[in-house]
Amino acid sequence: MDFLELAKERFSVRKFKEVSISLEYIDKILEAGSIAPTACNRQPQKILVINTKEGIENFKKCTECHFNAPLAFVISYDREQCWKRSYDGKTSGEIDASIVATHMMLEATELGIGSTWVMYFIPEAIKVEFEFPDNLEPVAVLVMGYPLEGTSPAAEHFKTKKMIEMITYNSYKKR
Numbered sequence: 001m002d003f004l005e006l007a008k009e010r011f012s013v014r015k016f017k018e019v020s021i022s023l024e025y026i027d028k029i030l031e032a033g034s035i036a037p038t039a040c041n042r043q044p045q046k047i048l049v050i051n052t053k054e055g056i057e058n059f060k061k062c063t064e065c066h067f068n069a070p071l072a073f074v075i076s077y078d079r080e081q082c083w084k085r086s087y088d089g090k091t092s093g094e095i096d097a098s099i100v101a102t103h104m105m106l107e108a109t110e111l112g113i114g115s116t117w118v119m120y121f122i123p124e125a126i127k128v129e130f131e132f133p134d135n136l137e138p139v140a141v142l143v144m145g146y147p148l149e150g151t152s153p154a155a156e157h158f159k160t161k162k163m164i165e166m167i168t169y170n171s172y173k174k175r
Helices: 003-009 023-034 053-059 093-110 123-129
Strands: 045-050 071-078 114-118 136-145
Touching: 003 093, 023 045, 023 071, 023 093, 045 053, 045 093, 053 071, 071 093, 093 114, 093 136, 123 136
Parallel strands: none
Antiparallel strands: 045 071, 071 136, 114 136
């Protein structure tokens, strides 16, 4: 699939079939995340795969936005492995984890698997339920599964600003 077609095809799926995702497909999604570009190639991401009944039940304690998906990934970063800007201390962790999550969602779409990026979760609950070490910071949750028949993008999905409203060349002066 052409990249722009793939990017346009992907939408947030919130209704899933009760069908497990194969380990082969999970591995492909994880590989897409592992090849994502990160600052100075530090690769600080840590990804938790939640695909067992017990894991999903624990996950549901951390967010109401689980959508009964059969698979979830928690994308975190290791604070000790991030690249850091010398002049202000800003770390790359959240950006790196976001790039990883995006790669994973796009690979899932290529495989016919629906996904939703969930930011509405309780980080402390994730840390407790899944025994995260102190150096890990959860950034995003991806819930995934095969979309129910008839599932389509929400109307908001098609509302995009005109490119002229988002892009400026060489200056922020109003054109």
